[in-house]
Amino acid sequence: MTKVIGIDLGTAITKFASIVNGEPKALDNREGSVLTPSIVAQTKGGERVVGILAQRQAITNPINTISGVKRFIGRRFSDAEVQKELKLLPYETRERSDGSVEVKMGDKWLTPIEISAMILQKVKADAKDKLGEEIKNVVITCPANFDDSQRKATKAAGEIAGLNVLRVINEPTAAALAYGFGKKDAKKILAYDFGGGTFDVTILDVSPDTVEVLATGGEAHLGGNDFDQIIINWLLEEFKKSQGIDLSKDALALQRLKEAAEKAKTELSSSFEANINLPFITSNQDGPKHLEYKLTRSQFDTMTKELVTRSIERVRKTLEEIKLNKNEIDEVILVGGTTFIPSVRDAVKEFFGSEPNKSINPEEVVAIGAAIEAEILTAKDEGRTPEGDIKSVLLLDVLPLSLGIETMGSINTVMIAKNTTIPTSNAQVFSTAVDNQTSVEINVLQGERSMATDNRSLGRFVLDGVAPAPRGMPQVEVKFDIDASGILTVTAMDKGTKKTQSIKVEGSIGLSKEEIEKMKKDAEIHAAEDQKKKEMIETKNIADNLIYTCEKTLKDNADKIQEADKKDVEDKVAELKKVKESDNMDDIKKKTEELSQAIQKIGTQIYQQQQQQPQEKKEEGSSDAPEAETEKE
């Protein structure tokens, strides 16, 4: 099985994803981030670096640091739009003999295809690192408005990087694929892609066999960076107003402001205000100056409203172009990191009057969709089922309600918890509740309530022939086993005599949906009181066990215990017996603790006399045994 990846080759940032353990997943690069800057550089030492490393040396080496080549790939140098973009670049460009663009890095002239290939080579190497396998098959994405020449150039870049480019697909199509739209019926989908530097809107008609691009629109320079800049400008202005100092000339202060602005923006996506603290931002003759402001979400929303409105206007225009009403859009997908901003999400929701799709990380959704497409194509080629699609072949059920047995004090002890995938089994060892108990009754329960009587009883049976012994000594193993069709077999076995008894419950597991919901709801409603009841019984059980152990210890070691100590324990046993009848949990706990300490004193005495009796040790152990004990009828 060949490992595949999907690559979202972006203008500023590149991301890649693969299918890991049957799930599509965006992968980290070697530097430990999902985001790889689409930058290539030749350092002053003549070394080629790609990604974040190229970005880190950009300031000191702008001429040999190449970014944003996606804006020129497969385009003509003379193109008016290309000319406009070229003016903004710090590096050298020229027209190639075939009319395309060439960029200069070091002393070499390279095409945008070659630069893109270097980025893809890094992706290939990083993915190999991560997945431990050589990568061959890939799907690369491009904007929906890329023409044939731009697509061919993108494919060529992949091939130069040594990749087998199965297909170049549209970014919005990949996003739709990630959500699995169009598998069954045709749908009109709008992808609202608000990235770091660009805004794109694409309307697709997706059906099981075809994906048709109905319209595209957007702005080449509108993105998350503009949101950051607004915060930076606000901070600069406020600081100037209050301190009279202009920080915009201070490169280091500006750098700190930029980071703080990005952080505040991110924080405001999850909380309603962000504190921006930059101590010692600068200093003058009066000493150091600190910057300290609070930015609320509503302030931020007001400041950035214009940017959000612009994007929504673009959506409106794009719809108008193809005379489509917004109600005719079946699904809206959010793509790009800027769609994390709550006001952006709200604006989209308000415009369309319905919740947009955002459950897949908008920054990763395109790469994930590309990975899914790559896996589907490769699987088809290799004549196998796509990884991750296996679930549709082998359906496994989950248990809708917990299964358990009734134990001492009418408690429901869960043996298999709800939501466990079946087939499964679980065994646990229980013991007897009274001395010389020769039979135990197993009451099989279904439900979430703590008390046995509040649950549904699926059946009961008796295991007899247990050899008479002090309570807590016999070991009865109870095993629950559910097969794939939901048939439950409960077996009880006395480990001493090997005597076995079992019961089979068929069909009863499968309750109707309503019944299951009702039982779950009941459990929720009564959760608190059930918990209290259960705790009460458990407290009483502990007290009961301790009383039993104490009385037995006194009897078995009568000759070794001093009279005063004996009386002390006897008194405390009497006290505990008395409070145990009440329902005062604190009192019971207190008296249990007191008795426990008194008996420990005796225990120490006995050991000190170095006349250890193994039996006694066992008895003490039984009172601490975590297993609950089955009730005797």
Place this chain on the structure above:
Amino acid sequence: MTKEIEELKKLLEESENKKNEYFAGWQREKADFINYKQKELERLQELLSTLKESFTLEILPIIDNFLLAEKAIPEAEKESNSIKGLLLIKKQIESMLKSLGAEEIETINQKFDPSIHEAVEEIEGEEGMIIEEIEKGYKTKEKVIRPARVKIGKGK
């Protein structure tokens, strides 16, 4: 009779095939589960180091500001006990970083290396060498948590 035998043979073959298929599926499932458990363990370890790392990243701005504060305090005042005490808190945070596995990245007089340094400016000095450190960088044994921000020499 022969027909019956033929049919039975066919049935047996089919059953045999089915058995093999199911058995293989079962083995695969078992293996998958064991592998999954192993992967899960690795993932947990990865998660733990990611948690440590993001915790470290949260602390770094505090130590950055402490360093800035230390720089801004006039030498004469540094002898005051209150200031000394404050600076001890800085030390405390530094040792906390160390216990989280973060070590400082060397800068001054080192050759600029974009895998651990980030250049913010070029100034007078030997070409390609780090002349000044603007912000400390940190790394663990496995990776760079944050590159050091430096000014590098532009040569003659």
